[in-house]
Amino acid sequence: xxxxxxxxxxxxxxxxxxxxxxxxxxxxxxxxxxxxxxxxxxxxxxxxxxxxxxxxxxxxxxxxxxxxxxxxxxxxx
Numbered sequence: 001x002x003x004x005x006x007x008x009x010x011x012x013x014x015x016x017x018x019x020x021x022x023x024x025x026x027x028x029x030x031x032x033x034x035x036x037x038x039x040x041x042x043x044x045x046x047x048x049x050x051x052x053x054x055x056x057x058x059x060x061x062x063x064x065x066x067x068x069x070x071x072x073x074x075x076x077x
Contacts, residue, residue, distance in 0.1 A: 003050070024051075026064060027076045035073040042076055053077045 013020040029035035042054035053076070060067055060075040067075070 024077060026060075026067070028060070028067060029073045029075060030071040032073065038074060038076040 009020050010022075012018055027038060029038050039054050042052045045052035055063065055075045055077055057069070057072040057074055060072060060077075061069055063077070064075075
């Protein structure tokens with residue numbers, strides 16, 4: 001759904017001439033199961049043609065200092 005939603009926004013940009021910033025997103029994990037899903041996605045994403053980088057909690061806070069560090073396990077960027 002996320003990928004289709006992205007496609008639709010880009011289609012809207014092209015047909016209606018609206019502004020759409022392609023800047024990515026940051027998904028934070030605070031529980032072990034969430035962290036496992038983000039790691040798995042980052043591992044499998046390239047084969048699907050999707051960019052995704054797993055960041056440890058320390059890497060996340062270094063790159064995005066406004067992220068809430070409380071209970072942070074990692075992130076997908």
